[in-house]
Amino acid sequence: MAPASLFDMSGKVALITGAGGGVGGWLTAGLAAAGARVIVSDVSVERCADLISLLEAGKAEFAVAPADLRDPRAPENLADAVKKEFGALHVLVNAAAINTREPIANVTPELWTEISDVNLKAAYFLAREAMLVMRATGGGSIINVTSINTEIGLEGVSVYGANKAALAQVTKTMCIEWARYNIRANCISPGFLMTSLSRPLWEDADRASWILERCPLRRPGMPSELVGACLLLASDAGSFISGTSIRVDGGLVAGSPWKSVPG
Numbered sequence: 001m002a003p004a005s006l007f008d009m010s011g012k013v014a015l016i017t018g019a020g021g022g023v024g025g026w027l028t029a030g031l032a033a034a035g036a037r038v039i040v041s042d043v044s045v046e047r048c049a050d051l052i053s054l055l056e057a058g059k060a061e062f063a064v065a066p067a068d069l070r071d072p073r074a075p076e077n078l079a080d081a082v083k084k085e086f087g088a089l090h091v092l093v094n095a096a097a098i099n100t101r102e103p104i105a106n107v108t109p110e111l112w113t114e115i116s117d118v119n120l121k122a123a124y125f126l127a128r129e130a131m132l133v134m135r136a137t138g139g140g141s142i143i144n145v146t147s148i149n150t151e152i153g154l155e156g157v158s159v160y161g162a163n164k165a166a167l168a169q170v171t172k173t174m175c176i177e178w179a180r181y182n183i184r185a186n187c188i189s190p191g192f193l194m195t196s197l198s199r200p201l202w203e204d205a206d207r208a209s210w211i212l213e214r215c216p217l218r219r220p221g222m223p224s225e226l227v228g229a230c231l232l233l234a235s236d237a238g239s240f241i242s243g244t245s246i247r248v249d250g251g252l253v254a255g256s257p258w259k260s261v262p263g
Ligand SMILES: NC(=O)c1ccc[n+]([C@@H]2O[C@H](COP(=O)([O-])OP(=O)(O)OC[C@H]3O[C@@H](n4cnc5c(N)ncnc54)[C@H](O)[C@@H]3O)[C@@H](O)[C@H]2O)c1
Pocket: 017, 018, 019, 020, 021, 022, 023, 024, 041, 042, 043, 044, 047, 067, 068, 069, 070, 094, 095, 096, 097, 098, 118, 145, 146, 147, 148, 189, 190, 191, 192, 193, 194, 195, 196, 197, 198, 223
């Protein structure tokens, strides 16, 4: 029951998509620091350069598996790469996502498909491929990175929000259908973080102050602050946690403080 052994990921294999991004990069580094062998996946290998240097410096065992998740064959190809490289899979983190902020009036069927293919379709089918590998090797943990946008609406974020809400919903079905294979499925639901995906929000003074006024902790979250939730869900520390979602949002969905302290 010592924390070091509860959260120990030694000998486990973890595949992380969007590993070149703020969240995916930190989650990969966190899993590797806990002892996991990690498979770094992103559409852009260049974006993974700093992470790869970090993994090399830490003498982590890792492989790089580039994948463009818009390609319908990407999930199967990634599963093949995992089997070839390590012969097993214990953790999948679906962290890749894209967003284009447009009012519903401007959303075309093409834009809908472009965003949804990465955020929802690829995550769904990669989880399915991961399940096929995991069930052959004793089980595992699937972690879908969603968003507080599953619970609150945001102006101009209709497609991404719908994708994330659907991903949260389907995670419950994954939990139910795959428990018999000793596979757990959960979500991490971040609030407003400081990464390239959310940079346009933080660069807009009105929107940045709107967020800071509403977030009880009154600051952006850092992607490193998701590592704890990820290790909990990935490791034996979370062995009875399945079908749920952990919010990491500085309290924003719980409610908002007054602009000034009363009294
Ligand atoms: N940043 C936030 O405030 C925030 C808030 C809530 C949820 N999230 C979620 O966190 C996760 C990571 O977001 P982030 O903030 O690190 O974003 P990011 O833009 O820093 O990283 C996303 C990564 O996904 C990769 N990617 C994009 N399209 C791809 C494709 N077609 N195939 C493969 N990879 C592709 C990008 O190259 C990038 O490295 C996402 O699921 C996002 O929805 C982020």
